[in-house]
Amino acid sequence: MTLRLYDTKAQQLRDFVPSDPGRVSMYVCGPTVQSGPHLGHLRGALAFDVLRGWLEHRVGPVTYVRNVTDIDDKVLANATPDETWWALAYRMELAFSDAYSQIGIRPPTYEPRATASIPQMQELIGRLIAEGHAYAAEGDVYFDVRSWPAYGSLTRQSLDAMEAAADADPRGKRDAHDFALWKGAKADEPASAIWDSPWGAGRPGWHIECSAMSRRYLGPEFDIHGGGLDLRFPHHENELAQSSAAGDAFARYWVHNGLVTVDGQKMSKSLGNFVLAEDILRAYDPLVVRYALVSAHYRSSLDITESSFAEAASALERLRTFLVRLGRARGRGEYGWFATDLPDAFVAAMDDDLGVPEALAVLHETVRAGNAALDAGDVDTATTAAIHVHTMAGILGIDPMSERWRGHSDGAEARALHTLVTSLIDQRAHARAGKDWAAADRIRDAVAAAGITLEDTSDGTHWSIDG
Known part of the structure; x- marks a missing residue:
């Protein structure tokens, strides 16, 4: 089997071949931390x-760099007299890190801030000027898009059909499409947001930041450049142009994830459907959020509705119920199994x-097969299924029995539900002991109406949420 990724630049699936066999280098555009x-x-x-995670499983170690854009027009605009731009940026950076951690996203290998690479940005700008692809004008420096015939190759647009670049004051531009590499200082900007440069005091443009940081930490050529679909133009188009014009091979593969809609509409503050991470993580178990977000193909548009989280919770409960059943059948709860091989269909x-929807189908089919084996009393076959379930779910980061997630089922709501259901089970057992079958049936029906399944076994009655 060969790993294939959709390369946005090539607009086709390509066999993934890293430049260094057995290792992968990946740069992903991280957040601009204005909010x-x-x-x-x-x-x-x-x-x-x-x-x-899949690259690590299939290829080898991954050097993963994801930047933080901590200096930008929006960051400066959102600063207040009581909170400087750099304090705001740091506070928001911590909020991103916390939200990522809650849904089990591992920190990157390194997470550079743009403000820490100003000299590298200036060096790259100097190379572009020397090569005739950039020019200084009235304190600003612009990339000369017409000097680079390949401009537009990422998004396959002709230059004259593109929108004009609106990322800087056009006071010194030769062409409306030229974009800012360096922005001259303005009187109303704080001194802490101004750096000296050969072209005058100022700060970097947005696009030059990622070109400089990816080169600094991954070199002039690296395997994968990633980001959201909304970054293809102008951000990634401009990155590709300026890095290539400076003589760097840059990214071998361009990978973009699809965007999120809410009830079929693009998220927008004006529509009142702008869903903040802190609100969603307050309302739902973080594992449920992770499952809901990972269940669609990464390149597709993901529409989030109330049912998205209900379906994710049910799917996770099916996994958990099977693994708990197996633990009871084996007489011990073991959660550390991992297979050295995986079902061919999953791979x-x-x-x-990265066909996660199809991979999840394989995962749940393995759960069904494991439950059927338990029903037939075949614990060995069920154990093999569980090992595969643990491994597949672990790769996707959704194993509900892993140490990472088991604590999330121990909250106040889970404890309250357990107490109530256990009390009903005890009442039903008392009714059955007294041969009050009508009362026992009423209790069982009431529990079932709440979406809870009772399983009578030789060692007592166990319950699970019906998926």
Whole structure:
């Protein structure tokens, strides 16, 4: 089997061949930290967390760099007299890290801040000027898009059909499409947001930041450049142009995740459907959020509705119920099993451009087979299924019995539900002992109406939420 990824630049699936066999280098555009994370940020970061995990499984170690854009027009605009731009940026950076951690997204290998690479940005700008692809004008520096015939190759647009670049004051531009590499200082900007440069005091443009940081930490050529679909233009188009014009091979594969809609509409503050990460993580178990966000193909648009989380919770409960049943059948709860091999259908799905929906279908089919084996008293076959379930779910980061997630089922709500159901089970057992079958049936029916299944076994009655 060969791992294939959809390359946005090539607009086709390509066999993934890293430049260094057995190792992968990946750069993903991280957040601009002018405000806190929303559902789309979680979905994007999660997509590359899953990709990273699969690359580690199939190829080898992954050097994963995801930046933080901590200096930007929006960051400066959201600062207040009581909170400087750099304090705001740091507070929001921590909010992103916390939200990512809650849904099990691992930290990258390194997470550079843009403000820590200003010299590297200036060096890259100097190379572009020397090569005739950039020019200084009235304190600003612009990339000369017409000097680079390949401009537009990522998004396959002709230059004259593109929108004009609106990322800087056009005072010195030769062409409306030229974009800012360096922005001259303005009188109303704080001194802490200004750096000296050969072209005058100022700060970097957005696009040059990622070109400089990816080069600094991964070199002039690296395997994968990732980000949200909304970054293809102008951000990634401009990154590709300036890095290539400076002589760097840059990214070998371009991978973009789809966006999130809410009830069929794009998230928008004006529509009142802008879903903040903190709100969604307050309302739902973080594992349920992770499952809901990972269940669609990473390149597809993901529409989130109330049922998305209910379906995710039911799917996770099916996994948990099977694994708990097996633990009882074996007489002990073991959660550390991992297979050295995986079902071929699971590998084929993941190798086919990270086909998580198909991989989840294999996972749940394995659960069904394991439950059927338990029903037939075949504990050995069920154990083999459980080992595969643990391994597949672990790769996707959704194993409900893993140490990472088991604590989430121990909250106040879970304890209250357990107490209530256990009390009903005791009442039903008392009714059955007294041969009051009508009362026992009423209790069982009431529990079933709440979506809870009771299982009578030789060692007592056990309950689970019906998926």
